[in-house]
Amino acid sequence: MKDKRIVVTGGLGFIGSNLVEGLVEDNEVIIIDDLSSGKLENIEHLKMENLNLIKGNITELNLKKIFKDVDYVFHEAALISVPESVENPLIYNEINVKGTLQLLIAARDAGVKKVVFASSSAVYGDNKSLPISEDASLRPLSPYAVNKATGEMYCQVFTENYDLPTVSLRYFNVFGSRQDPNSAYAAVIPNFISAILKGEKPVIYGDGEQSRDFIPVKQVVKANIQACQSNETGVFNIALGKSTTINQLWDIIKEFMGTDVEPVYMEPRPGDVRHSLADVSRAKSIGFKPKSDFKEDLGETVEWFTSKFK
Numbered sequence: 664m665k666d667k668r669i670v671v672t673g674g675l676g677f678i679g680s681n682l683v684e685g686l687v688e689d690n691e692v693i694i695i696d697d698l699s700s701g702k703l704e705n706i707e708h709l710k711m712e713n714l715n716l717i718k719g720n721i722t723e724l725n726l727k728k729i730f731k732d733v734d735y736v737f738h739e740a741a742l743i744s745v746p747e748s749v750e751n752p753l754i755y756n757e758i759n760v761k762g763t764l765q766l767l768i769a770a771r772d773a774g775v776k777k778v779v780f781a782s783s784s785a786v787y788g789d790n791k792s793l794p795i796s797e798d799a800s801l802r803p804l805s806p807y808a809v810n811k812a813t814g815e816m817y818c819q820v821f822t823e824n825y826d827l828p829t830v831s832l833r834y835f836n837v838f839g840s841r842q843d844p845n846s847a848y849a850a851v852i853p854n855f856i857s858a859i860l861k862g863e864k865p866v867i868y869g870d871g872e873q874s875r876d877f878i879p880v881k882q883v884v885k886a887n888i889q890a891c892q893s894n895e896t897g898v899f900n901i902a903l904g905k906s907t908t909i910n911q912l913w914d915i916i917k918e919f920m921g922t923d924v925e926p927v928y929m930e931p932r933p934g935d936v937r938h939s940l941a942d943v944s945r946a947k948s949i950g951f952k953p954k955s956d957f958k959e960d961l962g963e964t965v966e967w968f969t970s971k972f973k
């Protein structure tokens with residue numbers, strides 16, 4: 664992608680800042696972010712001439728004005744904690760559903776060429792037909808998952824009713840640089856790495872035999888750009904299509920970091936899905952062929968966190 668004018672909402676966050684990094688060399692990028700979980704340091708290393716930052720809440724800004732002459736919108740901004748969404752469903756609805764709807768209306772009215780929406784494998788809930796394909800029934804188990812399913816449906820409805828091309832990408836478990844290990848809801852990989860760096864014992868919920876389909880953030884960036892450039896619309900799983908148990912993950916990280924610390928096993932968390940694995944065949948149509956040496960990518964992530972910790 665080259666010489667385009669692009670908006671990335673949530674561009675100061677983990678995935679958003681990696682996406683901005685992948686776009687800013689050859690395009691003009693406008694970030695919209697309210698800094699609720701995003702950080703300015705996530706974009707400090709980037710070429711600033713091509714980059715504009717609009718600080719504010721997507722539900723309060725005049726998005727139509729911002730989207731004037733914008734080619735593409737990548738919508739990453741969201742509240743992302745499942746347990747917090749159970750506590751505060753109304754706030755989650757306000758930002759994740761109403762915010763997405765307002766964004767779609769503004770994109771339609773401003774003549775944006777395509778919107779790429781960050782959805783989540785959470786929409787499948789405990790659906791056990793694995794590997795799971797996009798045609799499987801949705802069983803959201805939390806307000807967060809309902810928000811993402813609703814966001815996808817609004818995207819689809821805007822494509823059908825108003826000719827606004829949209830794509831929803833159902834990310835599975837994303838990992839990589841700039842993922843926040845200090846959040847109360849940190850994902851398992853930054854949690855493990857930061858526990859070792861702090862000399863603490865990492866916690867594994869349940870017996871550790873639950874499995875996930877992890878995907879490096881660099882591949883998610885690639886999928887976003889491919890989805891935007893393709894003529895396809897609709898929903899796509901974005902994952903490697905490989906299953907890794909939490910115990911296996913721990914063994915790899917432990918080896919990389921040269922530690923013999925043993926994890927603490929605690930009660931499984933309510934609502935945690937036992938296994939998650941994507942069927943990634945549909946994403947071929949947007950040009951996405953998951954390619955990763957999981958261990959190598961994990962090693963890079965460990966190095967990144969270790970260098971930050973010093």
Ligand SMILES: NC(=O)c1ccc[n+]([C@@H]2O[C@H](COP(=O)([O-])OP(=O)(O)OC[C@H]3O[C@@H](n4cnc5c(N)ncnc54)[C@H](O)[C@@H]3O)[C@@H](O)[C@H]2O)c1
Pocket residue numbers: 672673674675676677678679695696697698699700701702719720721722738739740741742743758762781782783784833834835836837838850
């Ligand atoms: N990390 C994962 O494994 C994963 C998996 C599935 C889906 N997703 C989705 O990917 C997207 C990015 O997630 P992430 O992990 O980078 O999270 P993140 O919290 O690092 O990034 C979200 C960004 O959105 C910003 N934001 C939140 N509310 C906002 C608002 N009202 N207005 C403007 N900005 C706002 C935050 O400040 C932050 O910079 C989210 O939509 C999330 O639901 C992430």
